[in-house]
Each structure stands twice: as structure tokens, then as C-alpha cells.
Amino acid sequence: MSPHSTAVFHRSPNKKYDVASGGNGVYLLHPNGTRTLDGSSGAAVSCLGHGHPVVIEAIVQQSRKLAFAHTSFFTSDPAEELANFLIRSSEEAFSKVMFFSSGSEAVESAIKITRQFHVANGEPGRVNFICRRQSYHGNTLGALSAGFNGSRRQAFEPLLSAAFHHVSPCFFSRDAREHEDENTYVDRLIKEYEEMFEQLGSSSVAAILVEPVSGATLGAIPAARGYLARLRGLCNKHGSLLIYDEVMCGMGRVGSLHAWQSLGGVAPDIQTIGKGLGAGYQPISAILVGSKVHRTIELAQAQHPFVSGHTYQGHSIGCAAALAAQQVIAADSYVLMSNEWAIYWSVSFAIRPLC
Numbered sequence: 001m002s003p004h005s006t007a008v009f010h011r012s013p014n015k016k017y018d019v020a021s022g023g024n025g026v027y028l029l030h031p032n033g034t035r036t037l038d039g040s041s042g043a044a045v046s047c048l049g050h051g052h053p054v055v056i057e058a059i060v061q062q063s064r065k066l067a068f069a070h071t072s073f074f075t076s077d078p079a080e081e082l083a084n085f086l087i088r089s090s091e092e093a094f095s096k097v098m099f100f101s102s103g104s105e106a107v108e109s110a111i112k113i114t115r116q117f118h119v120a121n122g123e124p125g126r127v128n129f130i131c132r133r134q135s136y137h138g139n140t141l142g143a144l145s146a147g148f149n150g151s152r153r154q155a156f157e158p159l160l161s162a163a164f165h166h167v168s169p170c171f172f173s174r175d176a177r178e179h180e181d182e183n184t185y186v187d188r189l190i191k192e193y194e195e196m197f198e199q200l201g202s203s204s205v206a207a208i209l210v211e212p213v214s215g216a217t218l219g220a221i222p223a224a225r226g227y228l229a230r231l232r233g234l235c236n237k238h239g240s241l242l243i244y245d246e247v248m249c250g251m252g253r254v255g256s257l258h259a260w261q262s263l264g265g266v267a268p269d270i271q272t273i274g275k276g277l278g279a280g281y282q283p284i285s286a287i288l289v290g291s292k293v294h295r296t297i298e299l300a301q302a303q304h305p306f307v308s309g310h311t312y313q314g315h316s317i318g319c320a321a322a323l324a325a326q327q328v329i330a331a332d333s334y335v336l337m338s339n340e341w342a343i344y345w346s347v348s349f350a351i352r353p354l355c
Contacts, residue, residue: 023050058324104138120300
């Protein structure tokens with residue numbers, strides 16, 4: 001399709017886009033009868049392939065029951081069931097779940113909930129976030145501020161928040177110095193975090209925000225051995241929260257449903273998920289919230305009312321699709337509980353049946 005014959009404001013105004021008119025298993029179909037192998041699962045989204053009958057039927061059935069009810073007033077069975085499923089999958093690391101429509105929304109909400117936690121906890125001076133260079137957390141202004149994808153940030157630099165500060169990425173095989181083993185490499189990175197805490201003032205740091213396995217900006221790079229546990233210790237020491245962004249690397253992509261379960265089992269206070277959560281059948285993301293965070297906010301409602309909300313959060317059809325997708329993944333054992341998860345991630349980028 002010519003870039004001048006479309007009314008859609010595409011990602012690239014000068015690019016010619018092929019039409020995806022259908023999908024079947026691992027293939028995208030085109031009007032002229034050709035097909036494209038969806039080898040990267042559409043940016044790590046379509047983890048069940050295209051046209052899965054169970055997920056489609058769940059969407060149809062929920063559409064017949066209820067499409068939308070505003071979450072200021074109502075909940076829905078799919079949202080409640082999906083939340084319970086995710087809590088059970090987290091080894092009791094989390095107690096509450098909020099559903100959104102995109103990874104960027106989830107990251108923005110994680111940032112805002114972190115802020116509200118500290119206000120509710122009597123520490124309103126905690127305003128700074130320590131993130132990493134060569135990270136990606138989304139495309140809204142808050143998420144861009146947290147991330148460090150240079151090409152995406154450049155045009156918006158004057159609008160990005162100064163509350164976000166960046167330290168080195170964790171890329172042991174590339175960045176380790178000569179004669180530096182994994183432990184001493186992690187020591188060096190943690191020292192950099194400590195210096196950032198000192199520079200900012202320990203009591204001003206709200207959270208550390210990282211991808212347990214880096215996504216597209218750095219490449220599929222897992223945290224070095226012991227790195228996440230050391231971050232957990234730092235946050236405990238300084239009174240900050242630990243946030244994992246698992247929008248890309250979570251939901252089964254590295255051998256366990258949550259990436260941190262395959263990387264030493266050290267859970268965060270807040271975690272974002274998306275992409276493979278709904279397998280592309282509906283736009284859906286979520287944040288998983290630990291009991292400490294939720295309980296603190298809940299107890300402070302009288303003085304500091306919780307403020308959050310998006311029109312389509314907790315959308316019943318989205319939750320029904322995601323619940324069906326996760327039930328298929330669990331029933332058919334698509335999550336690989338294997339020590340070779342890092343190899344699997346780098347080779348396939350997604351878990352999918354060849355249907």
C-alpha cells in the first residue's frame with residue numbers, strides 16, 4: 001500500500017506497508033495469497049500463534065455476556081479470575097493485580113503507585129528513580145523517562161522527567177573487564193548503584209526499576225548471577241521499592257511464568273507484565289503489587305486517597321482473552337521449566353505451538 005493512499009498515520013510516514021489480512025498458526029496471511037513467517041511473534045506478543053480456537057471462543061463468549069463496564073463502579077468475573085490466576089502463579093509474591101491496555105500504561109502506573117506508596121508511608125521526599133542505560137520501558141513520557149532508548153528519547157528530551165537517573169546496564173559477557181568474574185562484575189555494578197543513592201540522597205530514592213532480561217534496546221540479556229538479589233538487598237537497605245519490568249521477558253518466555261523465577265527467585269515489590277499475557281488476542285497488560293505496597297496505600301486512604309484509573313483498565317473481554325491464553329499455556333505445558341531457558345529465549349523469542 002502506498003504511503004500516500006492511506007488515511008492511517010503509520011509509525012513511519014514514508015514506509016510502504018503490506019496488509020496483514022489474516023493469521024494462521026505461525027504465519028501472517030496477505031490478500032494476494034502469500035504469507036509471512038511471524039518469527040518474532042510480532043514483537044514478542046503472539047505466543048500462541050494466530051487463530052487459536054480456545055482463545056477466540058473465550059472472546060466471543062465474553063462479548064455476548066459483557067463488553068464493557070466502568071471499573072470505577074464494577075468488577076467482572078474474567079478480571080477476578082485472571083487476577084487470582086496470576087497471584088497463584090507468583091509464589092505469593094504479590095497480593096493484588098491491576099489490568100491495563102499496554103506495557104507503557106503498566107509502567108506509568110507502577111511509577112505512580114510507587115509514588116503513592118511513599119506518600120502514604122510518610123516519605124513524600126522519595127521522588128527519584130534509578131534505572132539503567134540501554135533499557136526500554138515504554139513510549140509514553142514517563143516510561144520514556146525511565147528507559148534509555150536514545151532514538152526514541154531524542155525528540156522528547158526537553159519533556160522528560162529529571163526524576164529518572166540511569167546507571168550501567170547489566171551485560172556480563174560484553175562489559176566484564178579482563179580477569180573480572182561474574183561476582184566481581186556484579187560487585188562493580190552494585191557499587192555504582194550505591195554511589196547513585198549517595199549522590200541523590202538515600203531518602204530521596206523511590207525505587208529501582210529494571211528489566212530482569214533486557215528487551216529490544218539492549219538485546220535479550222539476562223541479569224548476571226546474583227544481580228537481582230543484590231538489588232533486592234539495596235532496596236531493603238535504603239527503604240526503596242524494587243520494580244521489575246517484565247512486559248517483554250515475562251509470561252513464560254524464559255522458562256518460568258515470571259522471569260525472576262528463573263533468575264534466582266528474588267521477587268520485586270511491583271512487576272509489570274504484558275505482551276504474552278494476552279498473546280495478542282486483546283490489548284492487555286498488568287501490574288502485580290506486593291502486599292506491603294497495597295496494604296500501606298490501603299491503610300492511608302483517609303489521608304491520601306488512592307488515585308488511578310484508565311477508561312479501559314480491567315476490560316472484561318481483554319481479561320477473558322488473557323485468562324484463556326494463560327489456561328492454554330498452563331494446560332499444554334508450554335512454559336519450559338528448564339535450565340536452558342536463556343538459550344531458548346535467544347533462539348525463539350517466544351513460546352508458541354507450531355499450529
